[in-house]
Each structure stands twice: as structure tokens, then as C-alpha cells.
Amino acid sequence: MNRRVKMSGVTDPGLRARKKARTRAELQRHALRLFRDRGFAATTADDIAAAADVSRSTFFRYFPTKEDVVLLDDVDPLYDAAFRAQPAGTPLLRALARSMRTAFASLDDEKRALEEVRMDLARTVPEIGAVLRERNTFGVDAVAALVGEAVGRPADDDDVVVFAGVVSGARLAAQALVRRDPDRAYIETFADVLEVLADGVPLADAPIVT
Amino acid sequence: MNRRVKMSGVTDPGLRARKKARTRAELQRHALRLFRDRGFAATTADDIAAAADVSRSTFFRYFPTKEDVVLLDDVDPLYDAAFRAQPAGTPLLRALARSMRTAFASLDDEKRALEEVRMDLARTVPEIGAVLRERNTFGVDAVAALVGEAVGRPADDDDVVVFAGVVSGARLAAQALVRRDPDRAYIETFADVLEVLADGVPLADAPIVT
DNA sequence: TCTTACTTGAGACTCAGTCTCAGTTCGGCG
DNA sequence: CGCCGAACTGAGACTGAGTCTCAAGTAAGA
Numbered sequence: 001m002n003r004r005v006k007m008s009g010v011t012d013p014g015l016r017a018r019k020k021a022r023t024r025a026e027l028q029r030h031a032l033r034l035f036r037d038r039g040f041a042a043t044t045a046d047d048i049a050a051a052a053d054v055s056r057s058t059f060f061r062y063f064p065t066k067e068d069v070v071l072l073d074d075v076d077p078l079y080d081a082a083f084r085a086q087p088a089g090t091p092l093l094r095a096l097a098r099s100m101r102t103a104f105a106s107l108d109d110e111k112r113a114l115e116e117v118r119m120d121l122a123r124t125v126p127e128i129g130a131v132l133r134e135r136n137t138f139g140v141d142a143v144a145a146l147v148g149e150a151v152g153r154p155a156d157d158d159d160v161v162v163f164a165g166v167v168s169g170a171r172l173a174a175q176a177l178v179r180r181d182p183d184r185a186y187i188e189t190f191a192d193v194l195e196v197l198a199d200g201v202p203l204a205d206a207p208i209v210t
Numbered sequence: 211m212n213r214r215v216k217m218s219g220v221t222d223p224g225l226r227a228r229k230k231a232r233t234r235a236e237l238q239r240h241a242l243r244l245f246r247d248r249g250f251a252a253t254t255a256d257d258i259a260a261a262a263d264v265s266r267s268t269f270f271r272y273f274p275t276k277e278d279v280v281l282l283d284d285v286d287p288l289y290d291a292a293f294r295a296q297p298a299g300t301p302l303l304r305a306l307a308r309s310m311r312t313a314f315a316s317l318d319d320e321k322r323a324l325e326e327v328r329m330d331l332a333r334t335v336p337e338i339g340a341v342l343r344e345r346n347t348f349g350v351d352a353v354a355a356l357v358g359e360a361v362g363r364p365a366d367d368d369d370v371v372v373f374a375g376v377v378s379g380a381r382l383a384a385q386a387l388v389r390r391d392p393d394r395a396y397i398e399t400f401a402d403v404l405e406v407l408a409d410g411v412p413l414a415d416a417p418i419v420t
Numbered sequence: 421t422c423t424t425a426c427t428t429g430a431g432a433c434t435c436a437g438t439c440t441c442a443g444t445t446c447g448g449c450g
Numbered sequence: 451c452g453c454c455g456a457a458c459t460g461a462g463a464c465t466g467a468g469t470c471t472c473a474a475g476t477a478a479g480a
Contacts, residue, residue, distance in 0.1 A: 016426075016477055044466060055429045060468065089417045130340035140386045150418045156390045159412035162383045162403055166411050169379015173372045176350045180366045193372055201376050201411060202369035207299045208360045226446055226457075254435065265460045270437065 024062050024072065026052045031069040032117050040066075040125045067131040070122070075115055076137040078103040083146060092147060093198040096167060097191040104187045119186050123175050138171045140164045170194050234272050234282065236262045241279040242327050250276075250335045277341040280332070285325055286347040288313040293356060302357060303408040306377060307401040314397045329396050333385050348381050350374045376411075380404050 013021070030051035034043040045066055049059040063069045082099035090098070107115065122132045133139060137146075141155075143164035148155035155161075174190035196202060240261035244253040255276055259269040273279045292309035300308070317325065332342045343349060347356075351365075353374035358365035365371075384400035406412060 014478080019477090020427090045468085046466085057429060057431090058427085061428080064468085066467070086418055088420050091415050091417055093411075093414055095418055126340075126344060130336075130344075134336060134340075140382045144386070147413070151413060151416050152419045158387065161386050161390075162380070162406055163411060163413040165379040165381075165383025165386065165403070166376055166407070167379070168382050169375040169377070170372070171375075172350045172378050173375025176354070176371050176375065177368065180371075193375070196372055197376070197411060198414060200414075201303075201373060201407060203357070203361060203373040204303055204408060204410075205301045206361050207301055208296055208305055209362045210298045224447075229446090230458085255437085256435085267460060267462090268458085271459080274437085276436070 023052070023054060023058070027054070027059060027062055028069055028072050031066075032114065032121075035070075035121055035125075036117055040121065040128065065131075067128050070118055070128050071131060071135055073118070074111060075103065075107065078106065079137050080146065082106075083150070091198065092150065092163070093167075093194050095150075097194040097198075100187060100191050100194075116186075123179055123186075129175070133168075133171075138168060140168045143167045166197065167194070170197060233262070233264060233268070237264070237269060237272055238279055238282050241276075242324065242331075245280075245331055245335075246327055250331065250338065275341075277338050280328055280338050281341060281345055283325075283328070284321060285313065285317065288316065289347050290356065292316075293360070301408065302360065302373070303377075303404050305360075307404040307408075310397060310401050310404075326396075333389055333396075339385070343378075343381075348378060350378045353377045376407065377404070380407060 027048060031043070031048045034047055034051060038047075045059050046056050048066075048069070049056045052059075063072075079099060082103040083095060086095040086099055104112070104115075118132075122129045136142065140161065141164075144155045144160050147163055147167075148157060148160045151160070153160050170193045171190055174186060174193050177189050177193075178184045178186050237258060241253070241258045244257055244261060248257075255269050256266050258276075258279070259266045262269075273282075289309060292313040293305060296305040296309055314322070314325075328342075332339045346352065350371070351374070354365045354370050357373060357377075358367060358370045361370070363370050380403045381400055384396060384403050387399050387403075388394045388396050
């Protein structure tokens with residue numbers, strides 16, 4: 001029993017793969033806990049490995065850098081999917097705002113808590129923020145790809161890239177706002193900013209006063 | 211002769227300070243050269259120190275990290291100054307685009323070359339890009355401060371922060387565009403993007419197709 | 421059950437970054 | 451001019467990230 005079912009359409013993982021997934025998840029779980037409690041810099045790769053009961057070598061086999069451990073994520077694909085599920089005709093910025101809200105709302109409590117720790121670290125620890133910004137669903141390239149597809153233009157079309165830059169900028173703004181007022185919820189703030197932008201860039205035409 | 215003139219309004223540096231400035235500049239000069247020729251990762255702090263004929267310790271005394279050496283910059287203050295010099299009444303985005311162009315044009319050839327290497331590294335080497343984005347004149351916080359002052363609003367005003375995010379996003383877009391087509395000049399591209407945005411966010415109202 | 425391929429732990433190695441200490445050099449003052 | 455204190459430098463030890471190699475263990479498949 002518990003044999004790998006090779007014939008069925010969905011290839012069932014098998015013991016080896018299941019073990020790997022479990023180890024990876026364990027490493028992340030302990031890492032995030034330690035980062036939260038002791039701080040990122042004060043947590044060594046050894047600490048994490050020890051907590052997850054594997055060797056340091058193994059830690060780096062699963063995650064190329066200490067930052068990468070924060071990247072592991074079940075949520076980003078959900079944003080993507082939610083966006084693709086938006087009905088045709090929806091204006092882009094609204095569609096993005098909405099898909100963020102629905103994707104985040106669809107998370108169960110455990111995942112949401114995990115996600116909040118991740119976003120907190122992203123705002124707090126510069127190295128992590130940088131990595132996340134580059135490899136996230138909301139990096140310029142990723143948004144450009146997503147949006148280009150949605151409007152039927154190439155991902156390197158100037159307008160598409162500029163639009164993607166604005167969306168990434170909206171995220172930067174949201175992070176800055178939450179940093180200034182930690183009571184704000186990040187996802188909500190991000191979605192709000194996108195909706196503000198749907199009515200035009202604030203201050204775009206504001207003149208300089210002396 | 212060559213005595214430090216303490217009485218005159220401008221405090222003349224003195225030997226010590228001059229030496230420091232020279233060492234710092236030398237370190238940067240060699241570092242950028244080595245980064246360009248060998249690559250960032252393949253250049254060790256020892257290499258740079260040796261090239262500039264100082265000890266490794268001294269290198270880290272001048273620059274807290276290897277990335278920081280790329281940050282040293284005479285140009286950013288020029289952008290600031292050029293922006294502040296824009297006539298009252300100029301709309302913000304135009305003012306930013308213009309001040310970038312004039313500041314960059316005011317550089318002599320040597321400085322401009324240096325600046326181009328820096329921007330190239332910023333686009334090419336992720337670590338450097340990240341540091342530059344955070345500590346640059348065009349980071350969200352810096353833009354918010356500059357713009358808040360210009361429109362007479364606090365730097366943590368929501369509109370100001372969102373606007374600053376858009377400007378930072380414009381930079382991200384410009385970097386992405388140059389990455390796709392290295393023949394573009396970065397500064398020009400950045401200014402162009404800002405001017406595009408002055409006419410509204412492209413695709414903002416574009417609907418999703420299918 | 422036996423072979424093969426993947427996975428792991430141990431440990432050596434390089435390099436970034438921090439810190440301490442001792443020696444040197446500059447600046448200022450008598 | 452000569453001396454003292456402060457700033458600067460180089461040497462070297464130390465921690466921790468990240469890479470690599472090798473030997474031992476374990477799942478997969480026949």
C-alpha cells in the first residue's frame with residue numbers, strides 16, 4: 001500500500017519527494033519563527049538547521065541563501081490565478097486590486113499568519129525586501145508578463161513596461177505607508193494604492209510652490 | 211603656506227581631510243574598474259585594497275560593504291539642486307524629468323563616464339541595484355521628502371508617498387526598458403517615462419481582453 | 421534481494437564584515 | 451621648533467555565509 005500510482009493522471013509524489021517537501025517546509029517554519037523572535041541577522045544558518053534537525057549543508061541545499069527561505073510561498077501563484085480569473089472588460093488596475101484582495105482572503109488562517117510574517121520581514125529587513133521585490137509576483141518583469149498577456153501585447157511593449165513599473169511603484173508606496181503606520185494592513189494598503197492610481201496619479205499636475 | 215584658513219567662511223579641508231577624500235576616490239576608481247573588467251563577484255575586497263595600495267581594513271573603514279563603493283556619488287546632490295531650482299508653477303513630473311536632464315547634462319566627461327559605469331552595474335548586479343535603489347535620490351523616501359517640500363505637504367502625506375512610489379516605479383520601468391534594449395540611454399529613458407506618466411498612466415483604463 | 425541513483429552529513433575552504441591592538445602621522449599649542 | 455593628543459592605518463584574529471568534495475545512507479525499481 002501507499003505505492004506510487006504511476007498510471008493515474010496525477011503523478012503521486014512518492015516517499016522521496018514527500019520527504020523533501022516536508023523538510024523544506026520545516027526549514028521555512030523554523031526559520032521564520034527564529035527570524036521573528038531573534039531577528040534575521042542574529043539567526044545563523046546553523047541555528048535554523050539545528051532547529052529543523054538537519055545539517056547546515058542540507059539547509060543550503062534546500063535554500064541557496066538565507067534570504068531565500070523567506071521566498072518560499074504558496075501565495076504568489078494565487079494572485080496570478082485570481083488575476084487571470086478576472087472577467088474580460090475589467091480595467092487593469094481594478095483587476096489587480098481585486099485579485100489581490102480575493103487571493104489573500106482565500107487563505108486559511110495558518111497561511112495568512114505565515115504570509116504576514118513574511119511581509120513583515122520584507123518591510124523590516126532590507127536584504128529580504130530586496131530579494132522579495134526582485135523575485136515576487138509584483139516585480140516589474142512579472143507584472144509586465146501578466147499584464148502583457150491580459151491586454152494582448154508583448155511583455156516588452158513600452159506601455160506595458162511602464163504600467164508594470166507603476167504597479168511595482170505602488171507596492172513600494174504601500175510598503176512605505178505601512179512602515180510609517182504599522183497598524184495598516186499591507187495587502188489592503190497595496191490594493192488601496194492601486195485604486196487611487198486608477199483615478200490618476202495624485203499630485204501629477206500639482207505645481208511646485210516656490 | 212598651504213595653511214588651513216580657519217577664518218575664511220569656507221573651512222578649507224587641511225591635509226588630513228584631503229588625503230581621506232583622495233583615498234576614498236581612489237578606492238572607488240579602482241573598484242569600479244575591477245568590477246567592470248572582472249565582474250563584481252570575482253573582485254575581492256583585497257583586490258580593491260591592493261589596487262589602491264591600502265590595507266583591507268582601510269577599505270572597510272571607508273566603505274562599510276563592497277556594494278557601498280558604488281554608492282559614492284557626486285551626482286545625486288545635483289539632481290536635488292536642479293529640482294529645487296525649477297521655477298514655481300512647474301508641474302511635478304515635468305519638473306523631475308527636466309531636473310534629471312539638466313543635472314546629467316551638466317556633468318563633465320569623466321564624471322559622466324563614472325556615472326554610466328555605476329548605472330550599468332546597478333542594472334547588471336542585483337545586489338548593487340538593490341542598495342542603490344534604497345539609498346538613492348530616487349528611493350521612495352527621498353522622493354517623498356523632496357516632493358513634500360516642493361508642494362508644501364508633509365513627507366508622510368498619503369498622496370505624497372503614492373506619488374513618490376510612482377516615481378520610483380518609473381525608475382524601475384526605465385531600468386527594465388534599458389535591460390531589454392541596452393542601446394537606450396538610461397537617464398533619457400527615465401526622463402521619458404516620467405513625461406509619459408505626466409499624460410496619465412498608460413493602460414490604466416485598458417480592459418482585460420478575453 | 422540487489423543494483424543504481426538520489427540524498428545526506430561532515431568537514432575543508434574562500435571571502436565578507438567586525439573587532440582589537442599597536443604603530444604612525446597629522447594638527448595644534450606652548 | 452618640538453611635543454602631545456587625536457585621528458588614521460595595518461596586521462591579524464574571529465564569526466558567519468556560501469561552495470565544494472567525499473563517504474555513507476536510503477529510496478526506487480528490477
